[in-house]
Amino acid sequence: MAVEHEPVLLEAVVEYFLPLPPAGLICDATLGGGGHTARFLELCSSCRIVGIDADPRMLRQARTRLADEPRVEFVHGWFDEVLRDRRGFDRILVDLGISMVHLKSGDRGFSMLAEEPLDMRLDPSGDDESAADLIQRYAERELADTIYRYGEERYSRRIAAAIVRERHRGIDTTTELAEIIRRSVPPAYRHGRIHPATRTFQALRIAVNHELDRLERVIPRAATALRPGGRLGIISFHSLEDRIVKHRFREIAGARHSTERVNEPILEEGRFRVVTRKPVTPEESEISRNPASRSAKLRVLERLEEG
């Protein structure tokens, strides 16, 4: 049976995005399984949607699910790159990370529970190196710093040392890496609430796909791509991402006609306000239906009408 990804914070997104202007232009910058897009199409029969995904396989699945819907333009690419060249959106949604499809039916190494090749690239057709190549190339210090920064892993040094010790024989699968990590950490941590490799896997995925750099870049670009009155919603899944969204939104809202603080020359015009004073989080009912939504946080930025 095909794996389904349940769209996270769907009703909250809709609440902040309504009313969708008739004949409006929406960007679903992380199309994934097309869950949010399907709802936008239901709510606005005259809207057009630009749906972006870096993963060609996800794009194919979304096309099938949405039956090649003519109101959707399917775009293969990284959201920060696509949004550099596009303008005029009434709504933009960025739902970060990977989908259930990546975790459950993948052969790309996103899950440490099944034996899969240690790849982790969202776009295997691009120039990024795989996680297996990355752990061969990095110096021990660089590896430890990556695991610490992107995984917030307190045993990053031990884990990096163990990987470097073992890598001469090749670490090519998720289970091999997970076992090396498991053996390198203290016994109490091995039997903790989460699998001891969880944070290292998150760190490697972020590094392989340059996720935080892309998030930093997409925020001012997406803000610039909004029409006056337009809204940008970003759903993040861990504190590193949410911190970036929170600070960039504040800077943009406070940076009247300023380009220096947001460090992106394209944000030249427009005034903005942060609509969500606190991040919107899922209700208990959503978390019990879909535990993957547990750590989701939605923040919304609005470009003010001119005048």
Ligand SMILES: C[S@@+](CC[C@H](N)C(=O)[O-])C[C@H]1O[C@@H](n2cnc3c(N)ncnc32)[C@H](O)[C@@H]1O
């Ligand atoms: C959490 S899923 C989106 C799920 C979707 N909203 C739904 O409800 O079906 C994130 C999707 O965005 C893609 N993605 C992640 N980072 C990206 C980026 N920087 N540029 C383009 N696509 C990206 C992933 O391949 C994945 O399919």
